[in-house]
Amino acid sequence: MKHIAIGQAGGPTAVINATLSGFVRALYKDHSLTFVCNGYEGLANKKFFHADKEIIENLLAHEKVPGAFLGAGRYVFDDKQIYHSVHNLRERGVDTLVFIGGNGTMEALQRIKEEAYRQSYPLQVLGLPKTVDNDLGGTDHAPGFGSAARYVAQATRDIGRDLQAMCNFEQVRILETMGRNSGWLAAASGLLKEDKQDGPHFIALPEKRLNPEWLLQSIEVALQDHGFALIVVSEGVVWEQGSQVEKDKVQGRSVLGGVSKEIEGMIKKNMDVMVRSELLGMNQRSFSGAVSAVDFEEAVKVGETGALWVTQGETDIMVSLQRSQHAAYEITYEPLLLKTIVQNGERSLPQPFLDDQSAYNEWLRPLVGFDLQTYPPPLKRGETTHVQSESK
Amino acid sequence: MKHIAIGQAGGPTAVINATLSGFVRALYKDHSLTFVCNGYEGLANKKFFHADKEIIENLLAHEKVPGAFLGAGRYVFDDKQIYHSVHNLRERGVDTLVFIGGNGTMEALQRIKEEAYRQSYPLQVLGLPKTVDNDLGGTDHAPGFGSAARYVAQATRDIGRDLQAMCNFEQVRILETMGRNSGWLAAASGLLKEDKQDGPHFIALPEKRLNPEWLLQSIEVALQDHGFALIVVSEGVVWEQGSQVEKDKVQGRSVLGGVSKEIEGMIKKNMDVMVRSELLGMNQRSFSGAVSAVDFEEAVKVGETGALWVTQGETDIMVSLQRSQHAAYEITYEPLLLKTIVQNGERSLPQPFLDDQSAYNEWLRPLVGFDLQTYPPPLKRGETTHVQSESK
Structure with missing residues (x-):
């Protein structure tokens, strides 16, 4: 004993x-x-x-x-x-x-x-x-990790369809994930994307410094192609010129958070769109559903x-x-x-997964569960005016 | 036809x-x-x-x-x-x-x-x-509403247990719900609270103007009794002296949001605690899980x-x-x-439900689902030092 x-x-x-x-x-x-x-x-x-x-x-x-x-x-x-x-x-x-x-x-x-x-x-x-x-x-x-990744993948898929339905009112949404200095969790947001129209249209990871021009350009392309843009950003992302965004410092440990808010501000300054940033938050590590x-x-x-x-x-x-x-x-x-x-020490998302979302998805899929699936393709509503004028 | x-x-x-x-x-x-x-x-x-x-x-x-x-x-x-x-x-x-x-x-x-x-x-x-x-x-x-309420009740229950586990690092968390001018959704956060130690320890609804002193006092009591405080606030809450907090205005429609951030700031000014505010966000109306x-x-x-x-x-x-x-x-x-x-016009949460959370819970329960239950009572960790010194 x-x-x-x-x-x-x-x-x-x-x-x-x-x-x-x-x-x-x-x-x-x-x-x-x-x-x-x-x-x-x-x-x-x-x-x-x-x-x-x-x-x-x-x-x-x-x-x-x-x-x-x-x-x-x-x-x-x-x-x-x-x-x-x-x-x-x-x-x-x-x-x-x-x-x-x-x-x-x-x-x-x-x-x-x-x-x-x-x-x-x-x-x-x-x-x-x-x-x-x-x-x-x-x-x-x-x-x-598997449950947190499941939450991120599912929430991104669902919030993407919500945004798409609202795009005459709100055009850009930025979701911020946990993950500290590694992008495993943020990259999981791409698991359930199949149709090009579906988000995320850009995922910002701590493993790659974030170039604001490049981000704005990606948003513009998505707006042009689909009428809305869904962006996912890891809390640990580092700006090309700058550092990580700290929300707080407690007992010498930095509490990350807030880069999505900074991106929201940048977009507002540069584009005439309604934009909203949200943390996926504490649910990532606790949501029993x-x-x-x-x-x-x-x-x-x-x-x-x-x-x-x-x-x-x-x-x-x-x-x-x-x-x-x-x-x-x-x-x-x-x-x-x-x-x-x-x-x-801390393990980052390895290069093969950074280069290829589908390779990462294949690795990730069993951890998240095969019951969680991509949605059927959305209605291509961007073409409605065209279709309507023909059908009349 | x-x-x-x-x-x-x-x-x-x-x-x-x-x-x-x-x-x-x-x-x-x-x-x-x-x-x-x-x-x-x-x-x-x-x-x-x-x-x-x-x-x-x-x-x-x-x-x-x-x-x-x-x-x-x-x-x-x-x-x-x-x-x-x-x-x-x-x-x-x-x-x-x-x-x-x-x-x-x-x-x-x-x-x-x-x-x-x-x-x-x-x-x-x-x-x-x-x-x-x-x-x-x-x-x-x-x-x-039933699904949104289910999400709010479940997330509050789960995030509460997360906070409780973290209370030597983070003591106060504020969750902001949707609901515009009525408190139905915010009040749903109280559905799965059974043990006194579990949150939410305060729910702020649009139907009652929010007195900051009263809120701070409730937080202090919760901190004293449990070592942490979980607060839920509706986006539509109105300060006793003041108005609703607008995040944005689009097409003449006010987008509510941000009162939790204001509360976070107020607590930081008045108390020496680590505090975090979070929106329950778009998941409330879209999370398929x-x-x-x-x-x-x-x-x-x-x-x-x-x-x-x-x-x-x-x-x-x-x-x-x-x-x-x-x-x-x-x-x-x-x-x-x-x-x-x-x-x-818009319907508010009626007085009997404002006065009595358990009456509201009884009304709400079938909409949310009986499968969602309260958790077993948490370990009373506040008493650990006492128990330990006796057991030695």
Whole structure:
């Protein structure tokens, strides 16, 4: 019997509780569990819960609930806090520390591991991946991303048809996605575009600096061809001359957001059109109505795999998802050294996907779900006057 | 055999094409159909389509597609345009004019009817309701509202759990809903709140002027009790000292939006918290992943009922939805005079619902769907330090 501490960190996703449930369900009968509240803050400040029957039952009932059941969030995790965290875990008699999170979490686990080693404390350490940005390297993708991508693809498709219907009133709409420094999520907006008339007519990604002339020109072409233009922009986009747009700075971490508003202003200055910018917002990481079935299943499986590896004594690794090279979509769960993840840093959208939306779509499609389809072609209303004068 | 012209007007909804499909499917085999593009603009400028087999097939394939298949939008519809519209319909040999829309559309139909009467043109006129704002009077509700309300209720519930998980980083979130001058949609955000800890902790409606002191106080109480505050505000809210917040003005129509941003600014000035405001945005009227099954069915039924009444020679009316007084939810479709609708004007959220969220929830629940449930109670993480120090 081991004493295992588990926590969640960073921004929540719609399936981070599925991973938690998968992990806890597999272990709670044979092991002692400590729940860590509010991510690293809980480690540093001993916000520990003994996992009694009632709490475990409630936790399992949250399997399909967004947010993070134990609390997650962000926290300044300096050497002093790491020292305290290791001390707190040791004091509590913890054998194993497991955290669900992204790049920052894997780095934190690695540092905790090193501090424990320094203190000759044989702490087993395991990371379980989650990120809506999909910027964790070494894994094909991470739980949370598929559902966020599904939301972005679906919302873009639907809002595009709405705009098209309104184009005698409103001509340009700009949707801003999450993604921080990588364009995986923004690029997902192109998944369900089939007809040329449908948007997005331009996708701005952090991987390519944004040239305002080029953007305006694309909008003009779309307006000319279709009477409206739908633009998608990642929050992390960098202007050709300039930098990322920060909404806020909290605890030293920049909160991105607002580039769509800047683009709206630029268009208003240059064109006589009605334009509206909108964030796709917090729904991307939380909307339960857009959870991908595959994403949910994989999230559970990541938790179960982590539980298995804990009992097998594995340490210093994260559970990664590896895609088989066969035609049919198939995932195996493989260990990845925390050290390697930290060394690799944030992963951007690779060049082949930047160059070819359909190659990206093919990769993305199984994560989002095959049930989500493109719409039938819209009515070509631009030609109505012409058709009408002939038919009379 | 009649020659029937049909169009869609105003802002689209997720189910306006369901009404169009229901109507067309019931009539296209026995009657001649003209499709009017882009709402009243199409009437005034003869943007007419003859409904051939191919277009009808495509239209029926759009039954579950958001946006407006024929185009809708807004248009300045003055006496001159009305004169032209009637002329155009008469020239084309139209017997019956049917439009799917909200208050503005019903008023336009009434004016068209009066102009046709003045010209001794026996035009049959019928309105089919749609609005996400639910401000059409005389009908229990209108298609489009149930799905929009479902989206708002679900997004609020989910974003609330996300915020709760992030509360060591971000403490206040403000969500802005549609609804123009009535609070039906904003009040729907309270549907899935059960636990006191869950948001929204304050809902600001257009029916009550907003006192900033009162709002700040509510936020402070929520912060004290739960560590975070989720606020929902209708775009149409009016400050106690001040007016509605306009985002834009197009064709003389004010585009509301931005009050959440003003509230964000006010909170930043008065409190030391991280705060974020977001529009729930265009998804409210278009997200296909939040369509209510009942709303969809009723939207189709409204179209079918309109088709039946057209063949029965009914005129100058709108199809209204009346709720039976029995305990079980049941709707009958009754005629309502266009004149009466115009006289009644926009409908606000009535006092009993303003006074009692649970009375409103009971009314709203069947429209949104019983499958959407409140979440199990969240972990009371505020007490963690206390619990932890005892358990040691």
